[in-house]
Amino acid sequence: MLNSPLIISVPEHGCSFKSPSYTSQILSYHPTIQSPNFNSHNLPFFWKRKIQSFFASDSLKASRSGELRANSRKVELRVSSKLAPNFERAVGVEGAGKLVDSSKEFDAIVIGSGIGGLVAATQLAVKGAKVLVLEKYVIPGGSSGFYQRDGYTFDVGSSVMFGFSDKGNLNLITQALAAVGCQMQVIPDPTTVHFHLPNNLSVRVHREYDKFIEELVSYFPHEKEGIIKFYSECWKIFNSLNSLELKSLEEPLYLFGQFFQKPLECLTLAYYLPQNAGDIARKYIQDPQLLSFIDAECFIVSTVNALQTPMINASMVLCDRHFGGINYPVGGVGGIAKSLAEGLVKQGSEIRYKANVTDIIVEQGQAVGVRLSDGKELFAKTIISNATRWDTFGWCSSEFARHRKLLKGDAIPKEEQNFQKVYVKAPSFLSIHMGVKAEVLPPDTDCHHFVLESDWARLEEPYGSIFLSIPTVLDSSLAPEGRHILHIFTTSSLEYWEGISRTEYESKKQLVADQIISRLENKLFPGLRASIDFMEVGTPKTHRRYLARDKGTYGPMPRSIPKGLLGMPFNTTGVDGLYCVGDSCFPGQGVIAVAFSGVMCAHRVAADIGLENKSATLDAMHLRLLAWFRTLA
Numbered sequence: 001m002l003n004s005p006l007i008i009s010v011p012e013h014g015c016s017f018k019s020p021s022y023t024s025q026i027l028s029y030h031p032t033i034q035s036p037n038f039n040s041h042n043l044p045f046f047w048k049r050k051i052q053s054f055f056a057s058d059s060l061k062a063s064r065s066g067e068l069r070a071n072s073r074k075v076e077l078r079v080s081s082k083l084a085p086n087f088e089r090a091v092g093v094e095g096a097g098k099l100v101d102s103s104k105e106f107d108a109i110v111i112g113s114g115i116g117g118l119v120a121a122t123q124l125a126v127k128g129a130k131v132l133v134l135e136k137y138v139i140p141g142g143s144s145g146f147y148q149r150d151g152y153t154f155d156v157g158s159s160v161m162f163g164f165s166d167k168g169n170l171n172l173i174t175q176a177l178a179a180v181g182c183q184m185q186v187i188p189d190p191t192t193v194h195f196h197l198p199n200n201l202s203v204r205v206h207r208e209y210d211k212f213i214e215e216l217v218s219y220f221p222h223e224k225e226g227i228i229k230f231y232s233e234c235w236k237i238f239n240s241l242n243s244l245e246l247k248s249l250e251e252p253l254y255l256f257g258q259f260f261q262k263p264l265e266c267l268t269l270a271y272y273l274p275q276n277a278g279d280i281a282r283k284y285i286q287d288p289q290l291l292s293f294i295d296a297e298c299f300i301v302s303t304v305n306a307l308q309t310p311m312i313n314a315s316m317v318l319c320d321r322h323f324g325g326i327n328y329p330v331g332g333v334g335g336i337a338k339s340l341a342e343g344l345v346k347q348g349s350e351i352r353y354k355a356n357v358t359d360i361i362v363e364q365g366q367a368v369g370v371r372l373s374d375g376k377e378l379f380a381k382t383i384i385s386n387a388t389r390w391d392t393f394g395w396c397s398s399e400f401a402r403h404r405k406l407l408k409g410d411a412i413p414k415e416e417q418n419f420q421k422v423y424v425k426a427p428s429f430l431s432i433h434m435g436v437k438a439e440v441l442p443p444d445t446d447c448h449h450f451v452l453e454s455d456w457a458r459l460e461e462p463y464g465s466i467f468l469s470i471p472t473v474l475d476s477s478l479a480p481e482g483r484h485i486l487h488i489f490t491t492s493s494l495e496y497w498e499g500i501s502r503t504e505y506e507s508k509k510q511l512v513a514d515q516i517i518s519r520l521e522n523k524l525f526p527g528l529r530a531s532i533d534f535m536e537v538g539t540p541k542t543h544r545r546y547l548a549r550d551k552g553t554y555g556p557m558p559r560s561i562p563k564g565l566l567g568m569p570f571n572t573t574g575v576d577g578l579y580c581v582g583d584s585c586f587p588g589q590g591v592i593a594v595a596f597s598g599v600m601c602a603h604r605v606a607a608d609i610g611l612e613n614k615s616a617t618l619d620a621m622h623l624r625l626l627a628w629f630r631t632l633a
């Protein structure tokens, strides 16, 4: 005897089986067949999986009766009344057991709410997808988050924001906010950075390009032509980038469209894709000190020297600072992530905090869900990881020993092994967040400084170069009256801080901080130590803990000399339904870079779940071609 139908609504968003041929499709369950064959039906994988496993269950086999109907909005199952509750439990509909929270189905689950994850999530949400962002920490933003102490609002990461102007196509932060109806008030920064370098080389990178070139040429008049030629080549690349509509380079219909509309610009970018800034600089410049200056310019962008910095990335940063300029958001960098998270919710999607993902659930080779540290499981058509690739897939040691991270299983996908051959984790950093008495800063102090006093060879060494931001120079509301914020950071490795007692750890922190304060006192601000009102030191351990990044890494850096950006993976991975976003994806480190990776990821995912056009045949060929290109890196 058949019960009245148990009806499960299928979420509308992105269900590709809205097509008329599937409407009112009847799938009959025959007692002799253990499980209905859904393969020819375009039901979302999540439902197939749940229903198939139920049909295979002993209880149903025993009952030898049942009928299933599926149409565009619902799945109906008719089974004997005593089996209905079992089915309800098995598919986890409303009111079912706690472990399976499948009362909702998502188009995408995003693990992590760094800018990369938030941009991917919001871009998908505005395309009509239902997205769930799961963040381990209590606020959004990751390394672009903030924290408050004693009346100070500190940026977690540094405060130099590219892509935040109202001009061109590369203002990706502005565009990401606008997409979800947000606009932030910004304060233009007249100087991107003030370099304090060996041999008293003191260069201000002015917002106005000509003023910057004039200042640099005043130190290297004999290299005037070389300077102009190098930076002009950067502009050629920047202008090409700025002329394109930026979407997923992994989606062939879009990419071919761009090649058709802007052939010269696309060929320019393809030409520079495998090149590094240091090689181009050496075509025009001979002076070793000037080449070291270019190294310092690139080090800020990539934590490596110019010979290892992709030319496209260098051009992006070296020109955007003059084109759109560097702009600081009123209230602090943390406001960007807060606004994106609010925008996401306004679009009908969701963000949950204190949601620590421990596993990505893979079934039949496809990522279908995630497991949280409290054992709860959540399912979606696609899973997007904003954790680093090392935290997502584990890592290959020199003996190829495998330690699994979010993705459990036997082998690290081949693509990931290739990535780890070309890229290693950049060191982490030591950061000092400080509140100081305002009078210690000389008048007209710039907001951002880079200090390397005497020896160029120390540029890339731990504690060699010092980054310093004083965001209160632009926005005084971040500190109590009469105070300024100094955010100081320098590269540092986790190993230096491990295997020591708590007391040793604390005194080591104090020692390193003291040395840095003395250096800044000598170079920039006499009397700094006596002016300190508040100070907190973070080590690589702090960054590992709060940002959930393996070894607290700043991001990926090339193991040796890379072929530009050629080896950097995009968003798809070797696991169906699993995508990565953030700084271990093309084009790498940096807020604007991860925002671009978010835009690309959202486009590729949207195409895969039917919210954007795609061609399966072209996709297969294109993705294979890109994978082959990466093997050349």
Ligand SMILES: NC(=O)c1ccc[n+]([C@@H]2O[C@H](COP(=O)([O-])OP(=O)(O)OC[C@H]3O[C@@H](n4cnc5c(N)ncnc54)[C@H](O)[C@@H]3O)[C@@H](O)[C@H]2O)c1
Pocket: 111, 112, 113, 114, 115, 116, 117, 134, 135, 136, 137, 140, 141, 142, 143, 144, 156, 157, 158, 159, 160, 161, 162, 355, 356, 357, 358, 386, 387, 388, 391, 546, 547, 548, 549, 554, 555, 581, 582, 583, 584, 588, 589, 590, 591, 594
């Ligand atoms: N230009 C600047 O001044 C500046 C400032 C800050 C940050 N940055 C850049 O931002 C980049 C990083 O951005 P991103 O988007 O790649 O990532 P991110 O590291 O900033 O954020 C990742 C987020 O994912 C969360 N997370 C990680 N694992 C998780 C898990 N298992 N479960 C739940 N949540 C988890 C973390 O808590 C974090 O909030 C860096 O490369 C850095 O260069 C630049």
Ligand SMILES: CC(C)=CCC/C(C)=C/C=C/C(C)=C/C=C/C(C)=C/C=C/C=C(C)/C=C/C=C(C)/C=C/C=C(\C)CCC=C(C)C
Pocket: 158, 159, 160, 162, 193, 241, 244, 246, 249, 258, 266, 267, 269, 270, 273, 300, 301, 302, 312, 313, 314, 316, 317, 448, 449, 450, 467, 468, 469, 587, 588, 589, 590, 591, 592, 593, 596, 629
């Ligand atoms: C596909 C193929 C094969 C071909 C095709 C061709 C083409 C079309 C191509 C295209 C390409 C593209 C589009 C690309 C793009 C790119 C991009 C956008 C890039 C970007 C980048 C960016 C970056 C890298 C950034 C970075 C930044 C950073 C890192 C920053 C940092 C900062 C800091 C740290 C601050 C400092 C401070 C003081 C001094 C205090």
